[in-house]
Amino acid sequence: MKSNWLEKNTFHYSEFNNLNRLVEEKQRKNLKISLCLPTLNEEKTIAKEILIMKSELMTRYPLLDEIVVIDSGSTDKTRDIASAFGADVYEAAEILPHLETFKGKGENLWKALYIAQGDIIVYLDTDIKNIHHRFAYGLLGPLLLFDHIKYVKAFYDRPISIGKSKIRPTGGGRVTELVIRPLFSLFFPELTQILQPLSGEYAGVRELFEKIPFPIGYGVETSIILDIYEKWGLDVIAQVDLDKRIHRNQDTRALGKMAFAILQTFIRRKRKLGLVDFKEDLFDEMIQYNLVKNQYMPDIYKIEGHERPPIIEVPEYREKFKR
Amino acid sequence: MDDHLDKLHGFVDTITSMKETIITNIVLIGQIPAPTFKEKKRIGVFMERLAEFQVDECTTDGYRNPIGIIKGTSEKKPPIFVVAHLDTIFSKDIDHYYTIKENSITGAGIMDNSVGVGVLLSLPEILRKLNLRFESDIVLAGVIQSLGKGNLRGIRHLLKTWATPIRGAVCIEATELGRLSYYTDGMIRCEVECNISSDNGWEHKFKPNAILILNEVINQILKLRLPQRPRSRVIIGKTSGGFKHGVIAYNATLGFEIQSNSDKMVKSIFNNIKDVVEGIGHEHEVDLKLKTLSNIHAARLNFAHPLVKSTVAVMKKLDLVPISEPSESELSIFLARKIPAVTLGITRGENYHQKNATVEIEPISKGIAQIIGVLMAIDSGGCDEEQLA
Numbered sequence: 001m002k003s004n005w006l007e008k009n010t011f012h013y014s015e016f017n018n019l020n021r022l023v024e025e026k027q028r029k030n031l032k033i034s035l036c037l038p039t040l041n042e043e044k045t046i047a048k049e050i051l052i053m054k055s056e057l058m059t060r061y062p063l064l065d066e067i068v069v070i071d072s073g074s075t076d077k078t079r080d081i082a083s084a085f086g087a088d089v090y091e092a093a094e095i096l097p098h099l100e101t102f103k104g105k106g107e108n109l110w111k112a113l114y115i116a117q118g119d120i121i122v123y124l125d126t127d128i129k130n131i132h133h134r135f136a137y138g139l140l141g142p143l144l145l146f147d148h149i150k151y152v153k154a155f156y157d158r159p160i161s162i163g164k165s166k167i168r169p170t171g172g173g174r175v176t177e178l179v180i181r182p183l184f185s186l187f188f189p190e191l192t193q194i195l196q197p198l199s200g201e202y203a204g205v206r207e208l209f210e211k212i213p214f215p216i217g218y219g220v221e222t223s224i225i226l227d228i229y230e231k232w233g234l235d236v237i238a239q240v241d242l243d244k245r246i247h248r249n250q251d252t253r254a255l256g257k258m259a260f261a262i263l264q265t266f267i268r269r270k271r272k273l274g275l276v277d278f279k280e281d282l283f284d285e286m287i288q289y290n291l292v293k294n295q296y297m298p299d300i301y302k303i304e305g306h307e308r309p310p311i312i313e314v315p316e317y318r319e320k321f322k323r
Numbered sequence: 324m325d326d327h328l329d330k331l332h333g334f335v336d337t338i339t340s341m342k343e344t345i346i347t348n349i350v351l352i353g354q355i356p357a358p359t360f361k362e363k364k365r366i367g368v369f370m371e372r373l374a375e376f377q378v379d380e381c382t383t384d385g386y387r388n389p390i391g392i393i394k395g396t397s398e399k400k401p402p403i404f405v406v407a408h409l410d411t412i413f414s415k416d417i418d419h420y421y422t423i424k425e426n427s428i429t430g431a432g433i434m435d436n437s438v439g440v441g442v443l444l445s446l447p448e449i450l451r452k453l454n455l456r457f458e459s460d461i462v463l464a465g466v467i468q469s470l471g472k473g474n475l476r477g478i479r480h481l482l483k484t485w486a487t488p489i490r491g492a493v494c495i496e497a498t499e500l501g502r503l504s505y506y507t508d509g510m511i512r513c514e515v516e517c518n519i520s521s522d523n524g525w526e527h528k529f530k531p532n533a534i535l536i537l538n539e540v541i542n543q544i545l546k547l548r549l550p551q552r553p554r555s556r557v558i559i560g561k562t563s564g565g566f567k568h569g570v571i572a573y574n575a576t577l578g579f580e581i582q583s584n585s586d587k588m589v590k591s592i593f594n595n596i597k598d599v600v601e602g603i604g605h606e607h608e609v610d611l612k613l614k615t616l617s618n619i620h621a622a623r624l625n626f627a628h629p630l631v632k633s634t635v636a637v638m639k640k641l642d643l644v645p646i647s648e649p650s651e652s653e654l655s656i657f658l659a660r661k662i663p664a665v666t667l668g669i670t671r672g673e674n675y676h677q678k679n680a681t682v683e684i685e686p687i688s689k690g691i692a693q694i695i696g697v698l699m700a701i702d703s704g705g706c707d708e709e710q711l712a
Contacts (some may be wrong), residue, residue: 043424044422045422045470047423047424047425048350048421048422048423051343051347051349051350052343052351053345054348055343055344055346055347056347059343059344060344077424077425080425081424081425084425085343085423086343129420130354130420246420260695300551
């Protein structure tokens with residue numbers, strides 16, 4: 001791997017904390033920016049996220065033009081709270097309702113492209129306990145200040161001191177370190193420079209997002225990276241250190257399902273690119289076991305790996321955005 | 324004065340329209356742990372936010388109390404202080420991340436005193452939005468080392484070293500809206516520590532129990548005859564000690580406060596308790612120590628003081644019923660220095676001093692309008708001539 005991408009395209013959010021400059025760039029380039037928040041039962045954290053973003057990046061500094069919540073059918077008060085704090089709230093199932101309905105984060109992100117008006121879309125997860133407006137402006141900085149950058153990915157915890165002798169772990173989660181990093185190392189060594197490919201916070205320009213497919217579930221982060229890398233190369237991607245991110249910890253079983261979906265997405269991409277071939281189709285069930293009354297009982301979870309096509313292929317989208 | 328009062332309801336509406344910014348300040352500052360003596364990180368964020376809100380001056384004093392100054396139109400009028408203490412009772416290991424719902428904010432320290440500090444940070448923007456200018460400089464001070472063993476060191480230092488006279492002050496506490504504190508009791512906060520040697524020597528054959536020793540101290544304190552005039556009391560507030568259920572406790576601690584509206588009586592009760600502690604320590608042959616953690620002197624404004632009268636008028640105009648109680652906060656230090664001051668609450672809440680403390684969002688606007696009303700009353704000169712007794 002001969003690339004200095006890591007040094008060139010890695011930033012710290014504090015490099016972009018001159019918000020007046022970001023606003024000036026946005027206005028000079030005549031851009032609209034949308035913040036999209038995919039939700040499912042996030043009543044404990046959603047209000048804080050909307051409130052801080054609205055106060056800091058809409059009222060005080062007009063960086064964001066809208067905050068859009070796309071909900072997967074929460075059974076708690078997520079939608080009511082989000083509306084009460086001024087976000088535009090939509091149920092995913094009600095967007096493009098003639099299409100087959102799926103449920104998942106990727107589905108919400110894809111449908112957000114139809115709802116949101118922005119030329120730049122910022123996606124943030126909504127389970128972040130220490131949410132701060134740096135999560136949005138840190139991602140927007142490289143997109144606004146460097147014309148060649150089209151997609152920006154978050155990473156956390158100041159993982160590596162580049163150029164110094166002191167080295168620390170990259171702070172990637174278990175699935176990153178046990179699944180993604182080995183896969184990238186095996187097949188796309190250049191992509192290992194993306195320190196936390198599964199982080200749920202990223203931003204990009206509409207022209208990219210609209211031209212790539214979106215898996216509806218957990219595989220969406222991996223898929224976006226692979227597709228952007230494949231179509232436009234690594235240089236359009238940047239990563240930004242957003243310092244610390246505090247969120248709910250998922251248990252190992254949930255991470256197992258996540259890993260399954262990611263592997264599924266990864267293998268499909270490889271197949272599509274003609275890089276690998278299998279004699280048989282993959283199975284689509286994740287099988288885990290529980291010990292129930294001294295008997296091992298299978299717990300089968302179907303992960304079909306549905307995928308939405310590039311949204312630019314949807315006629316309603318083309319009509320709405322004059323594509 | 325009536326002109327000011329008539330504007331208050333309009334202020335509430337404008338402040339409500341700034342809800343996001345005010346809550347953001349409360350959350351961003353409150354989520355940073357700041358146990359007493361370890362407020363450094365919170366000081367940094369406080370300064371950062373004040374600078375962002377473009378106060379005219381932003382600095383720290385020699386004791387690291389962060390201060391923002393909104394310059395007044397007159398160079399001759401002394402400044403008016405608005406203060407909120409930065410420190411909390413929670414250690415940094417406690418989860419400080421807040422949960423916001425439609426009308427509430429929940430989390431450690433929200434009532435003591437994240438709302439107060441967040442409002443303090445929001446005042447520059449609120450005053451700008453209300454298009455208000457004052458003759459006096461408005462000094463916004465987030466004071467450190469207030470609680471417990473901090474013994475109000477931050478505010479003591481700030482006022483001791485402040486070079487010019489001070490026109491008046493408003494101390495902000497998160498709760499309760501309607502609170503009007505304008506007097507402070509004399510108080511000594513103490514700790515009794517009982518330590519029993521864990522050696523196995525013959526002299527410890529019949530080892531005493533530290534918890535039972537402190538129990539005896541409590542019994543003796545309860546036997547003290549306290550006068551109804553001057554109003555006096557001893558509050559037994561805290562105990563800790565021992566290792567496990569089946570082992571005699573080698574150490575134990577008792578925390579209490581002596582409060583009275585007479586400093587002389589506080590001192591007298593303290594001396595009585597000192598005798599009790601020495602006597603029990605001697606008779607039981609244990610190491611029993613009485614330590615003074617902090618103390619404040621009794622001081623007050625009269626109810627007829629213009630600042631109190633003006634504050635009552637502001638509160639009534641906002642349909643608030645003033646409830647008065649003594650305060651042992653920063654107020655005491657202002658009053659001790661003969662600076663007219665009141666302590667006011669911003670909103671309503673529950674689970675005070677617990678990790679799930681919760682405040683209501685909706686009353687905050689009224690709580691802030693009240694503070695601004697009082698600042699305007701002080702600035703109009705109504706409190707200038709009156710000296711404290």
